[in-house]
Amino acid sequence: MTKCPNTSVQQLCDTLQLTDQEVKTLNIDASSPFPLKISEDFLAQIQAKQPNDPLLKQILPLQVEHQTAKGFSQDPVSDLAFNPTPSLIHKYHGRVLLIASPKCDIHCRYCFRRHFPYSEQSNIRHWQKALDYIQQDKSIHEVILSGGDPMSLAEKSLVSLIQKIEAIPHIQTLRIHSRTPIVSPSTAPINEFLGWAKQTRLNKVLVVHCNHANELSVPTAKLFMRYKTAGFHLLNQSVLLKGVNDQVDILETLSHALFKQGVLPYYLNQLDRVQGAAHFEVENTTAIQLHTQLREKLPGYLLPQLVQDLQKNTYKTPLM
Numbered sequence: 570m571t572k573c574p575n576t577s578v579q580q581l582c583d584t585l586q587l588t589d590q591e592v593k594t595l596n597i598d599a600s601s602p603f604p605l606k607i608s609e610d611f612l613a614q615i616q617a618k619q620p621n622d623p624l625l626k627q628i629l630p631l632q633v634e635h636q637t638a639k640g641f642s643q644d645p646v647s648d649l650a651f652n653p654t655p656s657l658i659h660k661y662h663g664r665v666l667l668i669a670s671p672k673c674d675i676h677c678r679y680c681f682r683r684h685f686p687y688s689e690q691s692n693i694r695h696w697q698k699a700l701d702y703i704q705q706d707k708s709i710h711e712v713i714l715s716g717g718d719p720m721s722l723a724e725k726s727l728v729s730l731i732q733k734i735e736a737i738p739h740i741q742t743l744r745i746h747s748r749t750p751i752v753s754p755s756t757a758p759i760n761e762f763l764g765w766a767k768q769t770r771l772n773k774v775l776v777v778h779c780n781h782a783n784e785l786s787v788p789t790a791k792l793f794m795r796y797k798t799a800g801f802h803l804l805n806q807s808v809l810l811k812g813v814n815d816q817v818d819i820l821e822t823l824s825h826a827l828f829k830q831g832v833l834p835y836y837l838n839q840l841d842r843v844q845g846a847a848h849f850e851v852e853n854t855t856a857i858q859l860h861t862q863l864r865e866k867l868p869g870y871l872l873p874q875l876v877q878d879l880q881k882n883t884y885k886t887p888l889m
């Protein structure tokens with residue numbers, strides 16, 4: 570299936586059968602420098618005639634994004650303070666994060682890397698230096714592929730990169746953080762990638778990113794089954810987003826829906842305070858109340874940890 574990265578805002582609104590009045594009320598910004606981008610699969614999960622659809626809210630550029638909000642910055646998790654060589658972030662003990670791709674299948678409005686300097690940081694020409702860094706530091710046991718979205722890479726490039734990581738003897742685990750299996754399951758890597766996965770010596774973890782049960786579908790379930798059969802541990806992280814998933818029944822439904830597809834809820838992230846996303850923020854007290862209510866409804870293994878990535882800490886900070 571082809572993607573539709575150039576879908577204009579007007580085309581999208583027409584496809585979703587929104588009225589002129591509804592479009593006006595949304596206060597859309599069609600000229601955002603972080604433009605609208607949506608995959609066909611994600612579009613198929615958005616309900617027509619629903620201007621407040623929780624999936625639509627995640628991808629629609631709004632004028633409110635231009636408002637400056639106190640405490641919000643362009644690099645809210647200090648990626649660039651832990652950047653020993655381009656494409657590599659070494660913030661956490663024993664683990665490094667490799668920015669494998671500058672691209673994503675969709676543009677999430679709350680993305681904490683929406684201002685990340687991908688043109689300087691994410692390029693195949695930086696990979697060898699990053700791999701040399703990993704080779705030289707024997708305390709590193711896990712490589713995390715991130716982005717952008719590493720699964721938006723051409724499958725050949727992705728497999729070539731992970732084979733190079735696998736060749737470093739002290740690496741034990743490959744973790745992939747990706748939204749592709751959720752938002753574009755029809756284009757997620759399968760053939761060569763799963764061929765590699767079935768025979769690798771590495772532990773394999775796939776952390777997907779799903780915020781609402783409506784993002785899950787029959788194609789995501791089928792894909793997860795294939796990844797699981799190839800030996801991946803499947804986890805999910807969500808971002809707590811005002812107007813999208815900040816209700817206990819929505820979060821409860823999400824945990825059950827993920828588990829039904831073989832994925833365990835891992836993190837519920839408080840929003841990273843990136844410029845342009847302040848309107849999505851849920852206050853900490855509300856987040857903690859929600860999580861407490863969620864704890865009453867779910868078995869422990871379906872309860873994601875409520876955490877925040879704070880600039881001062883080199884670990885995810887639990888909020889409770």
Ligand code: SF4
Nearest residue numbers: 673676677680717748
């Ligand atoms: S898929 Fe991930 S990296 Fe890409 S825009 Fe969305 S949140 Fe950001």
